[in-house]
Amino acid sequence: MFHRRVNMTEATENPFAALHYSNVYLTILALFGFKLFIKISLNCLSYFYIVRGNRKEAARISAEFYDFGQGHRSWADRSPLHYAACQGRLLVLRNLILKGHNVNVLTIDHVSPLHEACFGNHVACVRALVSAGANVNVTAIDGVTPLLNACSVGSVSCAEVLLENGAKPQAPVFQPSPLHEASRKGSWRCVEALVRAGADVDFDIPNLGTPLYTACVSQEIECARSLLGAGANVQKGKYMDSPLHAAAEKDNMAIVKLLLDFGADVNTRNMEFQRPIEATPPSSLTEGFLLVYEATPRLLSQLCRQVIRDRVGRDRFHLMKTLPLPTRLRNYLQYM
Structure with missing residues (x-):
């Protein structure tokens, strides 16, 4: 305490120390004032461009200085079609189309009116845009x-x-995947629609893994059920992590049981050389269930079903419902 009093006294008595502290405060104040001046100037410039009708330049300024690549925030370069599609205003949208507005007009970040209509779940607007020639495979930046x-x-x-009008059900590698997105969000009906349209249920994206792995990580059991029913490989996950590892780590016993019914291997090991039971939280219900499962022989009915489905092949799963078999037996083969 005595040493600190001496220092404060010296700082008070020393005019150079006082000057040093005042310079720091002045520098901070000057920086704050400069940033405020730049912000006001950019706002005035954006307003000037909007008033003069140059919306694209206003959008560019806004995107460059304010968005920082965090999404499509600026509405300065949206067309009237974008507004109508986003808000689901079908009559306005149709009138704009009749007046000759381009349905494939893009913003500076390549967002189309069709993007907006789909994100707003405005199916009537989607139909109107597609009927007028909107590109169903347009890709944003x-x-x-x-x-x-x-x-x-x-x-x-x-x-x-979209799928009925030529939309590609599967994205190229390193682009956002509709099937992974549907699996992550729990949109199992979208998962089934994509699979019917030809999407690969085992499509592997390096940083995400397979759709089944994504569904297990997100704990979306209905999506996992739909993917497995469509023939997804129960062992294929992300790198050496299996879907069972993901479900066990999340302590989701319902998904663990589902994966085991479809033949998941409890002895597979990940990159850390762990089995699924070793990935479970200690003393969890899932850990106890897997301990009992490992000590119990698998049912013969379960083993037979796996063999039959393997022989049928994933490409012919959809034909099993047409087999001349009793309904109970067909349901058994289809996990229904």
Whole structure:
């Protein structure tokens, strides 16, 4: 305490120390004032461009200085079609189309009116835009398609309209995947629509893994059930992590049971050389269940079903419902 009093006294008596502290405060105040001046100047410049009708330049300024790549926040370059599609105003949208507005007009970040309609789950607007020639596979600057937007909000109606009109059910590698997005958000009806349209249920994205793994990480059991019913590989996950590892780590016993019914291997090991039981939280219900499961022989009916389904092949699963078999036996083969 005595040493600190001496220092304070010296700082008070020393005019150079006082000057040093005042310079620091002045510097901070000057920086704050400069940043405020820049912000006001940019706002005035954006307003000037909007008033003069140059919305694209206003959007560019807004995106460059305010968005920092965090999404499509600026509405300065949205067209009237974008507004109508986003708000689901079908009559306005149709009138704009009749007046000759381009349905494929893009913003500075390549967002189309169809993107907006799908994200808002406005299926009537989606139909109107598609009928007028909107590109169903248009891709925004971040790789997002209208189909991905539909899957993101769980709009199976919009997804089906897009798929019926030529939308690609599967994105290229390193682009956002509609099937992964639907699996992550729990949109199991969208998952089934995508699979019917030809999406690969085992499509592996390096940083996400397979759709089944994504569903297990997100704890979306209905999506996991739909993917497994469509023939997804129960062992294929992310790198060496299996879907069972993901479900066990989340302590989701319902998904663990589902995966085991479809033949998941309890002895598979991940990159850390752990089995699924070793990935469970200690003393959890899932850990106890797996301990009992490992000590219990598998049912013969379960083993037979796996062999039959393997022989039928994933490409012919959809034909099992047409087999001349008793309903109970067909349901057994289809996990119903």
